[in-house]
Each structure stands twice: as C-alpha cells, then as structure tokens.
Amino acid sequence: MSMQTHTLLSTAIAAFLDQLSADVCARQRSPSTLRYYTDTFRALVEGLKSGHGAELMVADLTPSAMRGSSWHVLQAAKRLCAWSSERGLCAHNALATVRLPRQGRRVRILSRGEAARLLHAAGSGLRRLLFVCLRTGARPGELRCACWSDVDWAARVIVLVEHKTSRRRTDGAQRIIALDPVVYRFLQSMFARRSPAEQLFVSRRGEPWSASALRQGVRKARINAGLSDDVCAYTLRHTMATWATRAGIRDRLLADLLGHTRTTTTQRYQHLDATDQLSALSRVHARLGR
Numbered sequence: 001m002s003m004q005t006h007t008l009l010s011t012a013i014a015a016f017l018d019q020l021s022a023d024v025c026a027r028q029r030s031p032s033t034l035r036y037y038t039d040t041f042r043a044l045v046e047g048l049k050s051g052h053g054a055e056l057m058v059a060d061l062t063p064s065a066m067r068g069s070s071w072h073v074l075q076a077a078k079r080l081c082a083w084s085s086e087r088g089l090c091a092h093n094a095l096a097t098v099r100l101p102r103q104g105r106r107v108r109i110l111s112r113g114e115a116a117r118l119l120h121a122a123g124s125g126l127r128r129l130l131f132v133c134l135r136t137g138a139r140p141g142e143l144r145c146a147c148w149s150d151v152d153w154a155a156r157v158i159v160l161v162e163h164k165t166s167r168r169r170t171d172g173a174q175r176i177i178a179l180d181p182v183v184y185r186f187l188q189s190m191f192a193r194r195s196p197a198e199q200l201f202v203s204r205r206g207e208p209w210s211a212s213a214l215r216q217g218v219r220k221a222r223i224n225a226g227l228s229d230d231v232c233a234y235t236l237r238h239t240m241a242t243w244a245t246r247a248g249i250r251d252r253l254l255a256d257l258l259g260h261t262r263t264t265t266t267q268r269y270q271h272l273d274a275t276d277q278l279s280a281l282s283r284v285h286a287r288l289g290r
Helices: 009-025 031-049 071-086 112-121 124-136 140-145 181-192 211-224 233-246 251-258 263-269 274-288
Strands: 157-160 175-178
Touching: 009 031, 009 071, 031 071, 031 140, 031 211, 112 124, 112 211, 124 140, 124 181, 124 211, 124 233, 140 175, 140 211, 140 233, 211 233, 233 251, 233 263, 251 263
Parallel strands: none
Antiparallel strands: 157 175
C-alpha cells in the first residue's frame, strides 16, 4: 500500500464516515454511532480551524493541536488517526501515545431549584428537550433523535427500535420511554404546533439537535443559570434516577425506566447521601412504632 503523507483531513473524515455508513447498512454498527462521529468530527474541524489558516491535513492532528480538546473530540481524533494510519493515509499515527483523560463517575445531581434555573436559562427549543429528559429519565441522545412516528399515543410511550443497548441485546427488545401525564400533555401540545421536521425536538432554526449543539446549548444555559461546570445534559438523567429512588421506586423498575439491562448499571445513577440514610431510618422506626 502506498503511503500518502498529505491527505486532506476532510478526505479522511469522508472516507471514515463512508466506511461507517456501510457498516450501519450491514447492521454491524448502530446509526447513533454514525451520528456521533459526524457531529464530533464537525466539532473537531471547527476547533482546529480557529487556529489554522490553511487547508487542514490529517498530519495536523498532533498532540499540541489537540491540547485542550474535549474527551469526545480527542477520542474521535485518535480513532481517525489510527484508521488513517492503517490505510496509509498518513505517515504515522501522531496521537497513538496520547491518552484520553479519565472520565470520572458523574456524581452531580440537581436540586429542584437548580433544575428550574437550568430550564429557565435554556432557549425554548432546548428547554423542551431538557424538560422531557428530566421528567422521563431518557438519555439525551434518545430524545435528540426521537421522531413523532416513535410516539405511541395510545400506550403513552415513545418506542425506539434503534437504541444504545439494541446491539448488545439478544432478545431484540425495544426501548420504551414512559410518558407521565404531564409529559404526555406537553407532547400533545407540541404535536399540535409541530414543525415540518420529523424529530420531536428541534432548535430555534427548526433543525434536529446534533450532539455538539446540545452540549453547547446546555453549557450556555448552565453558565447563565450560575451552575457549576459539572452540569451537563446527562445530569438530568442522574437527577431523575436519584429522585425516583428517594420516592421509593425499586431498582428493577427504575432500570426499566432508564433503559438499563442490569440493575448494577442503575446503581451508578443513584446518588444518595447521609440525609437519605437518616430519612430511611426514620421511616423504618416509624413503621415499627418505635
């Protein structure tokens, strides 16, 4: 294989996404993976262009150029470099020795006041998505890609055939997102004045939310709400799970609500503290009459 040392970054990205698209058609990869890399590569190019005047090359993906990048952007850049190196599109994988920063477990949840502030600070399009995320505990990516055709109005659920665990499950189970009465009426009102887009949630421009646009929107809302840097869209999912646990929802049912196949995964979403332990003890002794 001849080695190409001057491959345009755009050419390598297009080839990578073409291969990924073929894998999706062959049902070897999920459509959400293709959307993830499409959005993340867009953020990668935008970040590099801000400090680069000439046409970007694969060789421009160097450790110094990637310094300060988010975990997702760096991960996508490393994957692209390795893929390009394997196919002779670059002389060597310059990011091979660059380690991804450790992702700590999310421990942040919102109080009801903080949740209200975040929703108030978000734009109307983003607020709708975050509101439903908080009420249902759905993954932000699930709601971002959900379409009106996925809503089963009679059963009061959203049904997703393609979802995060669909490739790992052998039973072909669909992802069911239950809609409580508040969310159900909310979606009905949205449906009555919906945009031409197929997706439930769109931006102010009427466009479906990309992963990067969602992250940027939540970041802006978080800053305007005066919340800490560890608040992201997934914080709402963790918050709902913790609130549900405090309300007495059992782990197995909560796992179903969150779309988890194992309750051990669900336990990572339950952020209880000493106050919760004291409250539990008080309820125990109250029932015992002591």
